[in-house]
Amino acid sequence: MYKFIFIISLCAAGSGWAHPVSFEDSKGVMGYHSPVLSHFQLNYSFRHWFAVGVHHFDIPDTRANRFSNFVSTNFLLKRWNGPSYQGNIYAVLGVGQSKFGDTSLGATLTKLQFDIEDRQYYFLTSYSQINSVREVELQDLVVRAGVAPYVASYKDIHSWLILEWRSNNVQQQGAFEDVTPFLRIFYKNLLFEIGQSFNGLTRFNYIAHF
Template sequence: MPSKFIAAGLALAALAAPASARPVSYAGGWTVMQENNGMYSSLHLHYSPTATDSIGLYTENNWDMDAVFTGLQYNRLVKRWNAPQSQGNLYLKLGAGAADPYGEDGQRAAGFAGLAADWETRRVFVSYDVRARDYGSDQSVSHAARIGLAPYVAGYGDLHTWAMVQVENHPEADNPVQVTPLLRLFTGPVLVEAGYTLEEDRFLLNWIYRF
């Protein structure tokens, strides 16, 4: 096999590392994802019956919307673009369940819908995410974009490091635009992100484990 095809295969293998932050795993794989930031804390446990679909439990304590959401989340890989030195993805995310507003009796039907897109090489990463929530007593639309750089190119199975900046827009929040410098580390099935949101004066901590 020509060396250029071997190199391309190794590059794509590194891009598809098991601990990628993407919401769909390999067929038959399970994933636990937790996010903690200045707006909400969430936990998502999902199973991927195919390489393009996943479904699982999702719960979110949203301090900005004063509600706790519990339900099911379905993720769909709508489109993937593979190139010798890069990869792009487009995902659909849908959630349905119930929201329990702070200080109120009873739960209300609730749900959300979102789109997420990313593109990366072994050195550069960019992503965009939009999500619309309806938690019964409150509705919101949020946007988040990231850009990241890898200070070195790691081999498959080694420790990967990314320095990133995330910019979010929450129109209804006291600080509609929020900037979070963060560091992403992953190796094997584990990914950890730690950062600090300047406007909210709060830490960000996300982690993912695939099995």
């Protein structure tokens, strides 16, 4: 299982675009990939407000391999079900291990996310942090806004244009900011996003719910 997660996470991985808790009894596979940060996660939702997950972060570094693995509890802290919109606040708390070169340390993952959307507009912001027992290893701040060029029905293919601003602060590497326009397409339980940042980095994300 660990090998499977690790292999998948090398070519895919993410955070800041998905709901860490979904509907009751659902399984989620989510990946975000970029040349500077990758994140892969599997979630199982026991309730619509509570899920457990496993995560793999891969943070490329020229000096040594840097990656982290966590098990997490994910919570929907607050949901607003409006007449034409939905808003959510999520929290993710994880414990695991961070590895940099030959050094392996105990670590924690914390994440807070807010999103709100209707059928045409979408806004999300999230903040993630990985702390090892020694230091803050990663700070990841994401702000996204999206618009649907057409309002699709339930069984149609849905398309969104999304602009993402992202700031990664990796220990000993410094901050890296980037803006990426994404094209999101989803159909039924499958979602895929692809984008190229203003710095020329290709990123792609995917989610599947079962």
